[in-house]
Amino acid sequence: MYILLHSVTIVTLNKENEIFQGYVVWKDGKFTDIVKGDPTSNELAKVPEIINGNGKWLMPGLINSHGHLGSSFLRGAGDDLPLMTWLETIMWPNERTFTEETVIQAASLAMIEMIKTGTTTFLDMYHLAMDKIAELVLQSELRAVLCRGMIGLAPEKEQEEKLEESVSLFHNYHGANNNKLTIALAPHAPYTCPPEFLQKVVKTAGRNNMWIHTHLSETRGEVERHVSQYGMRPVEHLQNLGLFQQHCLIAHGVHINEKEVQILAEERVSVSHNPMSNLKLGSGIAPVPMMEKTGVNVALGTDSTASNNNLDLFEEMRFASLIHKGVHEDPTVTTSESILKMATTNGAKALQLDHVGCIEKGYFADFILIDPNVPHLHPWNEERIISHLVYSVKGSDVTDSFVQGKQLMKNREILTLDEEKILSDAINFLKTSQKG
Ligand SMILES: [Zn+2]
Structure with a gap:
């Protein structure tokens, strides 16, 4: 019609x-x-x-190229901490207590926040209840890429199970809802995934024609530890392991040097730039002007509400524009057009979506x-x-x-999800967890 x-x-x-x-x-x-x-x-x-x-x-x-919807209830749970301390004392211990219901409610909250702030496509990397989240995506009518986040520091049996879960998510949902939902592979990061596991990821990707999303070089310490452990910087390491043979999208890329930017450009790796999360966790500022000059496709992402603390990509665009002008002491290093493209056309390219973004x-x-x-x-x-x-x-x-073509929100009223219930579930979660 x-x-x-x-x-x-x-x-x-x-x-x-x-x-x-x-x-x-x-x-x-x-x-x-x-x-x-x-x-x-x-x-x-x-x-x-x-x-x-x-x-x-x-x-x-707008296209949000990196996030973790399931942890949305941790918004405001731990400010003013560096990444590793934050992961080890706030994120991971809390996430271990999450039930499937908590994850679904948190993901629903993220979805209504995204719809209400102009995002129509998002990528989610999470490790719990991904099949249920896939069902929720279908209900929401949003466009999404889902990836089952995999931490490889685990016994071999557990590694295999995580890979199997990723592949079954792919077989069950890739291309669902007229191709609005697609599935990618997501090894969490080189510091949580040993080389043998990353090689298995590459094989799985090749076998199933899946692309790969991972965190990379978010903090200086992580890169230094990587160099002392493997004798090379993370980008070369991933290149050697064959991760870039498939399409690859890396999140952050804060601490990468000129040579690494060159490799990313040659290998056509896309980068999800998450300026507010990087600032909040004190991780640093990604060399985005250098990436763009070298021809790297840079998309925009919020990361989770636990490190941002909102999913408003308009705010993210403003930050992305301002911080690079400030640190370079040069207002010409970004343009309004290039920033807007990060949140639209570049995002579509990063998420391998055809005919989306304009x-x-x-x-x-x-x-x-x-x-x-x-x-x-x-x-x-x-x-x-x-x-x-x-x-x-x-x-x-x-x-x-x-x-x-399907309407998700009309005059600020969400048509596909129950906003009132989702907000009350979020409040109830906090009440119940405080009691516990
Ligand atoms: Zn992340």
């Missing part, structure tokens, strides 16, 4: 970066027309469903509407929208969300 949405200013993010007042038409989840101006009465008579955009901005839905004929109708009728977005015209999207829009300005 054709659906037409009119009276919007369209931020296409296509090759020409066109922005214009117009209307869009979609059918079976894909745009069939992106047109300047207003539809004629003849055109309107032909389509069964018409939506009035009421002067809002229409842009591609508003173009033949692309999937994954988009959001933003209400510009607020003081912090005034004055505006077509020339200023990109700047406003990076520096002034807040996630809460997003009013409507569509994925593959």
Whole structure:
């Protein structure tokens, strides 16, 4: 069925970066027309469903390329700690007490937060209840890449079980819901995955044609320990182990040098830049301008709410732009366009998603509407929208969300998940865990 949405200013993010007042038409989840101006009465008579955009901005839905939904209930549980202390004293001990129900409730919370702040696609790396999370993704109608996070520091039998779980998740859900859900392999990090385990991951990836997502070089200490243990830096190590033979997306890449950036560019490895999590954990600042100059595809991610502490990619874009200008003492090292692409088209490439990330004929109708009728977005015209999207829009300005043509949020009301119940589950979790 054709659906037409009119009276919007369209931020296409296509090759020409066109922005214009117009209307869009979609059918079976894909745009069939992106047109300047207003539809004629003849055109309107032909389509069964018409939506009035009421002067809002229409842009591609945002893509969050790295997160851990299941730990969302740990938001605010441990501030001001370095990564390893935080993992060992807050994250891992708490996660050991999580039931499957807790993980599902936490993931639901993350999903409604993402929908309400303009994210239409996300990647989740988590180690508990991934099949249940897959079912939740289908219900939410979001686009997602799920990966069963695997810590390889374990007896061989346990390693095999984790790999089997990843592969069965792939067989059961890869391509589900008209390809909205896809599955990748996720060894947690080189410091938690010995080389023999990473080699098994590479074999599994090759056998099943799966791509690989992993944390890499997040802290200086982790890289130093890696060099003293293996005699080489992590990027070369992963290259030698064959991890880059398949498509690979690394999260963080904070402590990587020029030579490593060169390798990532040559091997076409994508990087998920998570500036707020890196700042909060005091990990450092990734050399993003160098990566972009060298041709590395840089996407944007939030990491979990335990280290961010929110999933608002608009806020993440603003940080991503500002920190690099500040540390380089040079406002030209990032542009608003390049930052916006990190959260859209680059994200699609990083997550191996075709026809996602811009508003173009033949692309999937994954988009959001933003209400510009607020003081912090005034004055505006077509020339200023990109700047406003990076520096002034807040996630809460997003009013409507569509994925593959299906509406997930209408005037800030979520249509696919029960927001009221999800919020009350979150409060109850804290009440119950305090009692315990
Ligand atoms: Zn992470």
